[in-house]
Amino acid sequence: MSINIARPHIVVSSLDMERLEALIDSLPAAQADNCAALLEELARAELVEPEAMPPDVVSMNSRVRFVLDNAPEAIEMTLAYPKDVNGAADKLSVLTPIGNALLGLKAGDSIAWTRPDGASCQVRVVEVVYQPERAGELHR
Numbered sequence: 001m002s003i004n005i006a007r008p009h010i011v012v013s014s015l016d017m018e019r020l021e022a023l024i025d026s027l028p029a030a031q032a033d034n035c036a037a038l039l040e041e042l043a044r045a046e047l048v049e050p051e052a053m054p055p056d057v058v059s060m061n062s063r064v065r066f067v068l069d070n071a072p073e074a075i076e077m078t079l080a081y082p083k084d085v086n087g088a089a090d091k092l093s094v095l096t097p098i099g100n101a102l103l104g105l106k107a108g109d110s111i112a113w114t115r116p117d118g119a120s121c122q123v124r125v126v127e128v129v130y131q132p133e134r135a136g137e138l139h140r
Contacts, residue, residue, distance in 0.1 A: 008083050008111055010104025012045040013133060015052050016060045020094065024082060024099065031095065038100040053133035056107040060094065061137075064102060065132035066123055074126045098123055 012020075015051075020042060021115045024035045058064050058079060065074040077092040079102055085091045101111050101123050110124040126135075 008088070008105060008109045009043070010041065010045045011048055011054060011057045011106070012042060013059055014047055015050050015139070016103075017042060017045070017047055017107055019060065019081070023094075028096075032089070035095075037097065038095065038103075039105060041100050050138040051134050053131070054106060055131060055134040056128050057131070058102045058105050058125060058128055058131055059131055061132050062128055065126040066082045066098075066102060069122055069125055070124075076129065078130075087127045 020038065020041045024039060029034055053059055053110055060079060060081065061084075063076065065076045067074050077090050079094055079099055080091040082093045082095055087092050092102070094103055097113060097115060101113050102125065105111060105125045107125050107127050111124055112120060112122045115121050132138075
């Protein structure tokens, strides 16, 4: 995934950052492309403590409604660690291009990225339906 020039500000909690860095370190070299895109996003993120996470930002384990390419209907999924996806249709791995594009965005933000097939795509966050930090789950 290569991100286009206009990238919105993103916020990531210190807990998510720590866990994502551990995940990246544990992955086989064959998944380096997924890791490179996620590392690029994490490198530009504003880091905050979980209790300081803005309530409208997509963090790990957030349930988020988003739209791809201005589709008429939003998709609602939970941004998850790969180990938690287990084939669930309503969970999206942070290692997918859309997953790492959503991480750290706030409601109303959009980001453009290039899909693996080379086509350009846009994802827009409609709503953060559930966010662990907002629910008081600071040490999940």
